[in-house]
Amino acid sequence: MASIKQMDYGTPERVSDTQVTLDIDGRVVMVPAGTSIMRAAAEAGINVPKLCATDSIEAFGSCRLCMVEVEGRKGTPASCTTPVMPGMKVKTQTSRLEKLRRGVMELYISDHPLDCLTCPTNGDCELQDMAGVVGLRQVRYGFDGANHLKAEKDESNPYFTFDPSKCIACSRCVRACAETQGTFALTIAGRGFDSIVSAGAEESFMDSECVSCGACVQACPTATLMEKSVIEHGMPEHAVQTTCAYCGVGCSFRAEMQGDTVVRMVPDKEGGANEGHSCVKGRFAWGYATHQDRIYKPMIRERITDPWREVSWEDAIGYAAQRLRAVQAKYGNGSIGGITSSRCTNEEVFVVQKMVRAAFGNNNVDTCARVCHSPTGYGLKQTFGTSAGTQDFASVDDTDVMLLIGANPTDGHPVFGSRMKKRLRQGAKLIVMDPRRIDLVKSPHVKAAHHLQLRPGANVAAVNALAHVIVTEGLVDEAFVAERCDPVEFDRWRAFIAEPRNSPEVTEPLTGIPASEMRAAARLYATGGNGAIYYGLGVTEHSQGSTMVMGMANLAMATGNIGRRGVGVNPLRGQNNVQGSCDMGSFPHELSGYRHVSDDAVRSVFEEVWQAALDPEPGLRIPNMFDAATHGTFKGLFVQGEDIAQSDPNTHHVTSALEAMECVIVQDLFLNETATFAHIFFPGTSFLEKDGTFTNAERRINRVRQVMAPKTGKAEWQVICDLVTAMGYPMHYDNASQIMDEIARLTPTFRGVSFEKLDRLGSVQWPCNDAAPEGTPLMHVDGFIRGKGRFMITEFVPTEERTSRYFPLILTTGRILSHYNVGAQTRRTANVAWHPEDILEVHPHDAEERGLRDGDLVSLASRVGGTTLRAKISDRMPQGVVYTTFHHPVTGANVVTTEHSDWATNCPEYKVTAVQVTRSNQPSDWQVQYESDGIQRRQIAPASPPQAAE
Ligand code: SF4
Ligand code: SF4
Numbered sequence: 001m002a003s004i005k006q007m008d009y010g011t012p013e014r015v016s017d018t019q020v021t022l023d024i025d026g027r028v029v030m031v032p033a034g035t036s037i038m039r040a041a042a043e044a045g046i047n048v049p050k051l052c053a054t055d056s057i058e059a060f061g062s063c064r065l066c067m068v069e070v071e072g073r074k075g076t077p078a079s080c081t082t083p084v085m086p087g088m089k090v091k092t093q094t095s096r097l098e099k100l101r102r103g104v105m106e107l108y109i110s111d112h113p114l115d116c117l118t119c120p121t122n123g124d125c126e127l128q129d130m131a132g133v134v135g136l137r138q139v140r141y142g143f144d145g146a147n148h149l150k151a152e153k154d155e156s157n158p159y160f161t162f163d164p165s166k167c168i169a170c171s172r173c174v175r176a177c178a179e180t181q182g183t184f185a186l187t188i189a190g191r192g193f194d195s196i197v198s199a200g201a202e203e204s205f206m207d208s209e210c211v212s213c214g215a216c217v218q219a220c221p222t223a224t225l226m227e228k229s230v231i232e233h234g235m236p237e238h239a240v241q242t243t244c245a246y247c248g249v250g251c252s253f254r255a256e257m258q259g260d261t262v263v264r265m266v267p268d269k270e271g272g273a274n275e276g277h278s279c280v281k282g283r284f285a286w287g288y289a290t291h292q293d294r295i296y297k298p299m300i301r302e303r304i305t306d307p308w309r310e311v312s313w314e315d316a317i318g319y320a321a322q323r324l325r326a327v328q329a330k331y332g333n334g335s336i337g338g339i340t341s342s343r344c345t346n347e348e349v350f351v352v353q354k355m356v357r358a359a360f361g362n363n364n365v366d367t368c369a370r371v372c373h374s375p376t377g378y379g380l381k382q383t384f385g386t387s388a389g390t391q392d393f394a395s396v397d398d399t400d401v402m403l404l405i406g407a408n409p410t411d412g413h414p415v416f417g418s419r420m421k422k423r424l425r426q427g428a429k430l431i432v433m434d435p436r437r438i439d440l441v442k443s444p445h446v447k448a449a450h451h452l453q454l455r456p457g458a459n460v461a462a463v464n465a466l467a468h469v470i471v472t473e474g475l476v477d478e479a480f481v482a483e484r485c486d487p488v489e490f491d492r493w494r495a496f497i498a499e500p501r502n503s504p505e506v507t508e509p510l511t512g513i514p515a516s517e518m519r520a521a522a523r524l525y526a527t528g529g530n531g532a533i534y535y536g537l538g539v540t541e542h543s544q545g546s547t548m549v550m551g552m553a554n555l556a557m558a559t560g561n562i563g564r565r566g567v568g569v570n571p572l573r574g575q576n577n578v579q580g581s582c583d584m585g586s587f588p589h590e591l592s593g594y595r596h597v598s599d600d601a602v603r604s605v606f607e608e609v610w611q612a613a614l615d616p617e618p619g620l621r622i623p624n625m626f627d628a629a630t631h632g633t634f635k636g637l638f639v640q641g642e643d644i645a646q647s648d649p650n651t652h653h654v655t656s657a658l659e660a661m662e663c664v665i666v667q668d669l670f671l672n673e674t675a676t677f678a679h680i681f682f683p684g685t686s687f688l689e690k691d692g693t694f695t696n697a698e699r700r701i702n703r704v705r706q707v708m709a710p711k712t713g714k715a716e717w718q719v720i721c722d723l724v725t726a727m728g729y730p731m732h733y734d735n736a737s738q739i740m741d742e743i744a745r746l747t748p749t750f751r752g753v754s755f756e757k758l759d760r761l762g763s764v765q766w767p768c769n770d771a772a773p774e775g776t777p778l779m780h781v782d783g784f785i786r787g788k789g790r791f792m793i794t795e796f797v798p799t800e801e802r803t804s805r806y807f808p809l810i811l812t813t814g815r816i817l818s819h820y821n822v823g824a825q826t827r828r829t830a831n832v833a834w835h836p837e838d839i840l841e842v843h844p845h846d847a848e849e850r851g852l853r854d855g856d857l858v859s860l861a862s863r864v865g866g867t868t869l870r871a872k873i874s875d876r877m878p879q880g881v882v883y884t885t886f887h888h889p890v891t892g893a894n895v896v897t898t899e900h901s902d903w904a905t906n907c908p909e910y911k912v913t914a915v916q917v918t919r920s921n922q923p924s925d926w927q928v929q930y931e932s933d934g935i936q937r938r939q940i941a942p943a944s945p946p947q948a949a950e
């Protein structure tokens with residue numbers, strides 16, 4: 001349990017090689033040069049009164065409450081804006097200072113409501129605290145003069161209120177929005193007495209640029225900006241440190257509680273990934289965890305057409321065990337398998353893959369990472385020797401040139417997006433390679449040096465063109481390559497990439513990127529200082545996803561941008577535990593730590609610990625499971641926390657496969673789309689009920705702590721243990737910590753990890769073992785994990801998905817800030833206020849050709865299926881390309897996506913689908929139908945996609 005209040009040092013930490021020694025109130029204090037007197041005092045345990053200062057933003061020096069006396073200096077300087085000097089003698093408390101501070105407080109209080117007892121921030125108000133600290137006993141100016149006490153509240157934001165009557169114009173909110181979040185939504189409008197915080201002329205918070213990150217609410221010292229949940233419940237009485245369960249940034253939070261009710265989620269200043277920042281999802285969108293749609297009781301049914309029947313855990317587990325064994329008896333050992341979830345903890349994932357390998361007796365286990373970052377695992381392993389990103393997030397603070405490919409961090413990974421923006425405002429350069437004009441191309445105080453607006457599907461041609469320039473213009477870091485990389489592979493690659501067919505000029509018709517722009521971008525990346533590549537699903541979800549990952553790794557090695565801060569190749573992982581679910585051995589060919597199942601030595605270690613014989617043959621991948629199901633050889637599936645019927649491509653094929661199975665078990669929070677085809681439903685637990693770990697995009701293993709007891713009565717890993725025990729394979733752990741101990745015992749990169757260490761250090765980045773007992777923030781520092789870095793040939797092979805007369809447009813997909821993945825969680829929160837439905841962005845020219853207007857309902861059809869959604873005319877996409885999100889089941893965007901996939905990993909090609917868009921007045925007759933019974937559930941109509949004569 002954590003204390004409710006975190007220490008506030010008043011001004012940010014400074015790092016310097018020079019230490020300064022000074023005297024504060026008779027104490028000798030030593031701090032890095034550049035530190036403020038206020039912070040130096042706080043570090044020595046002396047808290048100087050303050051109002052406009054807080055340690056997450058730079059000092060501003062407006063309130064004058066923090067004045068101090070410095071020997072030999074006239075006046076009373078503000079301690080927040082005055083840096084320490086060697087030999088300085090400071091007094092923080094004298095009768096003169098007392099008097100001055102009281103005067104300042106009197107002025108503030110004379111224009112502040114005196115409703116402390118009924119104020120929602122009573123007990124957590126810095127103004128109230130400071131009035132006490134300075135000993136305010138009277139307000140000589142009275143309360144009758146001009147004031148702001150009747151100023152109107154802005155309640156427009158669903159999560160926080162703005163009550164200007166309580167504002168002290170300290171501008172902490174304005175600075176937090178600018179410095180921490182980088183949105184610049186707020187200003188102080190007016191001057192002097194008329195100064196007021198404004199979200200834009202005549203604009204409410206909801207209508208403004210505000211993205212609801214909560215940084216201003218966090219920074220506000222009064223009740224002016226206040227969480228509505230605190231207004232409703234009152235102040236929390238204890239806090240538990242845990243980790244956000246949305247995206248791969250893995251922000252640390254303090255769940256502030258009353259009993260087992262969450263009052264608010266506050267980003268943890270000690271959080272290694274977020275350092276006190278958050279986005280709207282982690283900060284506010286946690287209400288789904290107790291949403292009325294949650295299922296708390298296990299349910300079973302004989303056939304998927306039967307109604308569900310609530311049963312006891314014992315009955316549900318017995319029924320599931322008996323059905324799974326019956327399927328195996330009838331169709332063979334390999335006729336069942338499991339899918340692990342990147343939303344679940346490492347411990348929960350580990351026991352599911354163990355269940356499949358040790359109790360099912362095969363390797364038919366796969367993970368949802370199959371459909372997002374499996375090419376990252378393959379590509380980085382081939383080139384560098386390990387399936388993970390190379391840097392920690394803080395590394396970007398030393399980056400000079402960011403090459404951002406196929407990722408939209410301000411929407412998909414917002415806290416890291418803010419960190420990138422901060423570095424860009426400090427002068428780093430940005431190259432964006434993306435078909436869509438994402439916000440980072442141009443936003444307040446940020447402008448990309450180059451936007452390489454490539455055609456969807458042309459990634460590999462584009463990365464080859466960048467490399468061609470580097471090789472042919474003499475920009476290779478020859479010393480790095482000679483020392484760190486395999487010379488034979490490099491020479492082979494150099495000869496290949498230098499071929500004229502890879503030049504920007506020859507590839508321009510494929511990529512759509514002007515050759516001059518491509519050349520300029522390549523030169524900037526190669527010569528601009530520390531170059532770092534960040535990428536997302538716009539790289540991996542292609543038929544050449546793995547090739548593209550290797551292409552980026554080639555680029556980094558050729559320019560020496562590996563092995564130190566500020567550089568590297570960094571996947572921005574989609575879900576909270578994508579990295580972890582892969583690390584835990586979720587792929588059919590790999591045991592934990594990415595070791596092949598055919599390796600006898602590795603298998604024997606597991607066999608000894610698990611007391612089970614393991615199959616040396618890799619099992620089925622998710623698409624193979626679906627194919628085998630439709631062919632009648634795969635009949636039973638355990639699905640952990642994933643909605644494959646919604647998230648996997650070619651929905652009709654997925655649902656036909658599920659319908660063909662005889663035992664489908666779904667473990668989830670809600671009766672999701674996949675549960676429509678299930679025979680057994682095991683209710684799952686939200687992150688607030690879990691005890692375990694998540695591993696984020698920077699390989700950081702974070703603790704997830706139980707904030708409330710499981711509402712289902714059982715932890716998810718306990719359900720798995722009970723199930724396999726009922727199947728005849730006894731499995732038992734007393735707690736999640738014991739599962740981590742087993743992971744550490746069996747996995748070299750996790751050997752030094754334990755809950756005790758995580759609790760002590762906060763988090764660690766793997767590899768964590770004897771060689772690196774406190775983890776490894778940067779990979780490949782002195783050498784690559786595989787020894788010599790390996791350049792791989794990256795031949796561009798166009799996707800088989802082509803536009804045609806009937807499907808002339810390319811559809812590509814992405815995320816929006818307020819929603820997450822298929823929206824199962826965020827749709828059950830007030831986040832729907834920002835994005836109530838999926839929208840199809842259509843270029844003005846394509847819209848005009850089709851007679852479309854903004855807001856029209858349109859039919860979106862591909863070769864495999866179709867759907868209906870609303871159009872938005874937008875020039876963010878180039879002509880010929882349309883874009884949508886996939887957060888709402890009602891849209892069913894994956895009805896449209898095809899089964900083309902990455903050649904190496906089968907990761908679906910979500911980012912390239914040939915489509916036609918036509919105006920529609922109603923959902924098309926071949927499209928999905930819905931029923932809305934509180935649990936939004938979809939019935940798939942028989943597949944009858946538009947027949948095109950091609
Ligand atoms: S919530 Fe975030 S984006 Fe909105 S005004 Fe506050 S700091 Fe700015
Ligand atoms: S809203 Fe809060 S943080 Fe912003 S100026 Fe007013 S008191 Fe300060």
Ligand code: SF4
Nearest residue numbers: 244246247251279282
């Ligand atoms: S969704 Fe991602 S960026 Fe937002 S709070 Fe959660 S982990 Fe952080």
Ligand code: FES
Nearest residue numbers: 061063064066080
């Ligand atoms: S805290 Fe230093 S001037 Fe306000």
